Amino acid sequence: MRMYDIIKKKRDGGELSEEEIGFFVRGVTDGSIPDYQITALLMAIYYRGMNVRETCDLTFAVRDSGDRLDFSSIHGIRADKHSTGGVGDKTSLVVAPIVSSLGVKVAKMSGRGLGHTGGTVDKLEAIEGFRTTLSEREFIDQVNKIGMAIVGQSKEFAPADKKLYALRDVTATVDSMPLIASSIMGKKLAADDDCIVLDVKTGSGSFMKSVERSRELARLMVEIGKSAGKKMVALITDMDRPLGNAIGNATEVAEAVETLKGRGPSDLTEVCITLAAYMLSLAGKGSVEECKALAKKAIEDGSALEKLKECVRAQGGDVSVIEDPSKFKRAKFSREVKSPAAGYIGRVDTEAYGLASLALGAGRNTAEDSIDYSAGILLKKKTGDKVEREETIAVLFANDEKLFTGAEEKLLLATTIQTSPPAPEPLIYDVIE
Numbered sequence: 001m002r003m004y005d006i007i008k009k010k011r012d013g014g015e016l017s018e019e020e021i022g023f024f025v026r027g028v029t030d031g032s033i034p035d036y037q038i039t040a041l042l043m044a045i046y047y048r049g050m051n052v053r054e055t056c057d058l059t060f061a062v063r064d065s066g067d068r069l070d071f072s073s074i075h076g077i078r079a080d081k082h083s084t085g086g087v088g089d090k091t092s093l094v095v096a097p098i099v100s101s102l103g104v105k106v107a108k109m110s111g112r113g114l115g116h117t118g119g120t121v122d123k124l125e126a127i128e129g130f131r132t133t134l135s136e137r138e139f140i141d142q143v144n145k146i147g148m149a150i151v152g153q154s155k156e157f158a159p160a161d162k163k164l165y166a167l168r169d170v171t172a173t174v175d176s177m178p179l180i181a182s183s184i185m186g187k188k189l190a191a192d193d194d195c196i197v198l199d200v201k202t203g204s205g206s207f208m209k210s211v212e213r214s215r216e217l218a219r220l221m222v223e224i225g226k227s228a229g230k231k232m233v234a235l236i237t238d239m240d241r242p243l244g245n246a247i248g249n250a251t252e253v254a255e256a257v258e259t260l261k262g263r264g265p266s267d268l269t270e271v272c273i274t275l276a277a278y279m280l281s282l283a284g285k286g287s288v289e290e291c292k293a294l295a296k297k298a299i300e301d302g303s304a305l306e307k308l309k310e311c312v313r314a315q316g317g318d319v320s321v322i323e324d325p326s327k328f329k330r331a332k333f334s335r336e337v338k339s340p341a342a343g344y345i346g347r348v349d350t351e352a353y354g355l356a357s358l359a360l361g362a363g364r365n366t367a368e369d370s371i372d373y374s375a376g377i378l379l380k381k382k383t384g385d386k387v388e389r390e391e392t393i394a395v396l397f398a399n400d401e402k403l404f405t406g407a408e409e410k411l412l413l414a415t416t417i418q419t420s421p422p423a424p425e426p427l428i429y430d431v432i433e
């Protein structure tokens with residue numbers, strides 16, 4: 001088999017066979033295919049696309065390019081959720097304990113922040129002592145013992161994706177449905193869950209800016225998961241505004257705790273209850289409506305919060321900050337951002353909000369950067385809220401006062417103030433089953 005022929009076939013609109021896709025991904029992984037041929041094929045895929053069969057084959061080849069987890073020694077049904085990435089998205093910290101407190105196992109591998117989006121592993125590391133690296137044995141034992149564990153990716157999952165993503169990033173080929181779907185699902189399927197709920201974000205804070213594109217991606221990923229034998233659902237949720245009011249790491253953990261106490265922002269609470277309900281329902285706990293009621297009860301009776309504490313304790317974290325989030329180390333400085341006009345908050349550029357938080361130190365510009373866990377943003381006004389001139393719309397937190405100017409500028413540029421209230425947008429656009 002020759003890479004030249006595979007590139008030519010796709011360039012001319014042909015359908016690649018499983019063998020050709022396998023040859024390509026093996027060659028990417030072992031370094032035998034040069035970057036110029038890899039990127040030529042990526043560009044051909046970008047223009048010509050792939051059908052569902054090719055996309056499934058690409059996904060499975062990516063999944064099989066590295067380590068895979070074996071959860072067969074976990075007793076009971078395993079369910080997971082996966083978000084395509086957003087701003088203020090702390091749902092995993094709320095959903096995993098809810099689902100686990102209701103008897104479904106959550107063996108969760110999470111990622112770190114990427115660009116303007118946050119990552120669950122970074123948020124958990126805001127809790128002093130919390131170990132996001134466990135051996136596979138420790139991880140499985142903890143899930144069997146308390147029902148949940150959340151770790152970062154320590155093994156080499158889907159190394160082919162690492163290489164492909166790096167090349168896509170510099171050759172303008174990220175934005176391709178089969179390449180995105182196979183990248184996300186190739187990594188997700190390396191873990192061994194029975195049920196997966198995808199939270200496909202849509203809007204200015206996500207990499208899918210339109211609902212139609214998000215729907216298309218969701219359908220494709222559901223199809224891929226099903227052909228791998230998983231029970232799948234995808235929700236399309238709004239990212240035209242940050243989720244909840246907190247953006248940052250410690251501040252997002254605090255907001256997740258408030259949500260588990262039943263005092264969270266309504267948008268975050270609704271998305272969490274819905275995600276949890278679909279996970280529970282896929283795991284056989286009842287209809288989605290019944291599972292919503294179960295999820296709400298797990299918040300009301302405190303069992304979900306108790307589960308988060310158990311998990312934090314088991315992974316060596318300081319539980320006192322979960323009991324009382326005001327014990328999180330605070331940033332040295334804060335600054336209130338005032339509204340330049342009276343009116344209503346209209347459309348916001350959520351990605352720019354994420355970048356403002358990053359500029360305060362809450363995220364990374366490069367993989368090597370360290371994170372300031374106490375930095376971030378607390379929003380006082382969101383889309384649809386009425387605001388007076390000079391009223392505070394957000395509070396910024398940082399340990400270096402010089403960072404405020406840039407972040408404030410970004411936030412104000414990203415916020416429109418209009419004279420009439422904007423038409424309300426749905427929080428959950430669709431469910432793909």
Ligand code: URA
Binds near residue numbers: 174
């Ligand atoms: N996230 C991924 O993991 N891969 C993509 O291609 C896009 C988003």
